[in-house]
Amino acid sequence: MNPSAVPPCPDTRDALLEAALACFAKYGYDATSIRLVASMAGKNSSLISYYFKGKEGLYRExxxxxxxxxxxxTGERDALEADRASDDSKDGDGDGRARLRTHIRRLLRELDAHFDTSDPLRVPASRLWLSELQSPRHEVKDLLQARMEPFVREARACLRAIRPDLSPAEVDFWGITLHGSCIHHALMSEIHCLAWTAADPSLALDAMAERLTDFTYHGLRQH
Incomplete structure (x- = not known):
């Protein structure tokens, strides 16, 4: 088949992307071939070159x-968080605690959306995300940076509002610690219960956000 003769077809493109997601998640980047993806999608392998210019382009897409x-x-959730942020700004908390709470709550809800058990893409997406977080490939580093940048920027702003005396290196250290705590609590509740037997795996996100805010805020103020 001549790729240049293939008419654009969104359904075909999506079928290839979904097959590629399943393959990359299950077998990893190196063990996934164009032929394997095409076979799983029930499409001709030449279509991958037509739509994505090759394996690297496919992975990026x-x-x-x-x-x-x-x-x-998360679009609707972002709108809700904007409303809540407006409410928080009215509480008279000038030291950044309210802003920190809003940021933590938004981050936890973002994680919840990515690992929603009712989402059909949850399992392959989770595997792929965790793999990239451990060892990002150059094909997608800019996409990951762009996705994380708003959260990093807001975390820095929260930390500086609470502790304006922190150096840039200290701000980044505490930002990494803050985000790491949120990710750890949101994604590892089941494994925590094996060691921390009184832990509540069903703790509501708002309650978790409040506790993480208290922990971070008081830790920063006493540091």
Whole structure:
């Protein structure tokens, strides 16, 4: 088949992306071939070159596909958080605690959307995200940076509002610690219960956000 003769077809493109997501998640980047993806999608392998210019382009578009999918899921939540942020700004908390709480709450809800058990993309997406977080590939580093940048920027602003005396290196250290705590609590509740037997795996996100805010805020103020 001549790729240049293939007419654009969104259904075909999406079928290839979904097959690629499944393959990359299950077998990893190196063990996934163009032929394997095409076979799983029930399409001709030449279509991958036509739509994505090769394996690297396909991998990159899988991440774009996932980012668009989760952006659509979190759009309404972002609007809700904006309303809550407005409410928080009225509480007279000038030291940044309210802003920190809003940021933590938004981050936890973002994580909840990415790992929602009712989402059909949850399992392959989770595997792929965790793999990239451990060892990002150059094909998608800029996409990951762009996705994280708003959260990093807001975390820095929160930390500086609470502790304006911190150096840039200290701000980044505490920002990494803050985000790491949120990710750890949100994603590892089941494994925590094996060691921390009194832990509540069903703790509501708002309650978790409040506790993490208290922990971070008081830790920063006493440091």
């Amino acid at each position: 899988v991440f774009r596909y996932l980012l668009a999918h989760f952006a659509a899921k």
